[in-house]
Amino acid sequence: MSDIATALGGARSQGSSSVSEAPMQGMITLRGNLADPALVAAVTGLTGAAMPSTRQITQGEGGSLGWMSPDELLILVPHQGVTDAVRDLSATLKDQHALVCNVSDARAVFTLSGPTAREVLAKLCPVDLAPGQFEAGELRRTRVAQVAAAFWVDAQGDFTLICFRSVAQYVFNLLTEAALPGGEVGVFA
Amino acid sequence: MLLLTCPYCGVEADETELSPGGEAHLKRFGPGASDEDFEAYLFLRDNPKGVHLERWRHANGCGKWFLAARCTSTLEVFGTYPAQTTRPPEDVLEAIRAKRPGWEMPA
Structure with a gap:
């Protein structure tokens, strides 16, 4: 039996918010x-x-x-x-x-947490992520840049995002880049 | 930018979340139909400047096909409705007639 591996082996990046690949779900x-x-x-x-x-x-x-x-x-x-x-x-x-x-095994899961999590996603998705418009309990299917994805937010403000495994590296790079230090917009602050 | 409200999931979806499907309410002509009818069904489409009834798919959302009434020159949206119908619901027709007096549903 093969070992079970996530798409990116639990990749992680730290910018204005942290992006990490979640364990197998x-x-x-x-x-x-x-x-x-x-x-x-x-x-x-x-x-x-x-x-x-x-x-x-x-x-x-x-x-x-x-x-x-x-x-x-x-x-x-x-x-x-x-x-x-x-x-x-x-x-x-x-x-x-x-x-x-x-x-x-067809999906990859990412966790996005930090003070800029909302605006990181708002840079990539055609979704109104303003507090009050998108809150815990809602699941939104949309696109992240050029690929399909779905995400939700928990009561602590941490986002979970799922996408196809084949585009896991692309989505990880997008999120990492959108969370680079110095790229904060502060629109939801 | 065009915003259409998906009647299935209620999302006010950006155009980039949707994929267009062309003219709505086509009548199918299949086996046994005349060549003229079959050709018209396959190839001949209205291209109006003004009110147009269209098919759209919420491709990056719930994945469902729905129908929309909009104006091709002003991008004004009169309404969206589920695809399981052969003609627009009355409230959408009312909204079109209120803004475009004299408009008739294409045959």
Whole structure:
């Protein structure tokens, strides 16, 4: 069995905010009818998180649930439990028109923390990141410069960003450059 | 810069987050149709200066196709609506008629 490795081996950079690649995160894409009671019970039971409404991300003891589109859910679970979770969900939803797919290895995860985290992202995304406009609990799918990404912010103001693994180096470089010392804009200060 | 509100996820999306899909409300002519109808369905598109009904995809967002009514010369947006419809909803039509009296939905 091969060792599990993240895309950039936990790369880290420190500027006006710090950018670091997160450890492996179990990630499941679920597509199906999100209003179906059996589906809701299965995912909330798995993670302990409440069912998220449009563009929300919710957290529970066993993981998180993120609303990706009207028929798509992102399920975050610990990496070692992802295979079991996919098997159990697939079994529960086998009579439904639904898809459960382990996408952990297809993605890279970055954490962005520091006083300029908001403006670092605002430099790269067409999103209103002003405090009050984008707050904890919201999940935003958008683009980061030229590639697709999604991010959310926690109550401490730390951002988590996910992107495709194939563009991990590109996104890491973008974030690092946008956080270079001397590049502070102070627009949200 | 064009800002369209995605009717599925509610994001006021920047043009760079979307991909354009051309004219909306095309009627499909498939097997058994006349050559003229098939050609028109495949190739012939309106190119109006003024109100245009268009398809857009929230490509870097929720990934859904939706429809938008906008003016091609002023970039004014009259409304956006889900794609599962063969004609614009009444409130979008009202918004267009209020700003562009005499406008008729293209046949």
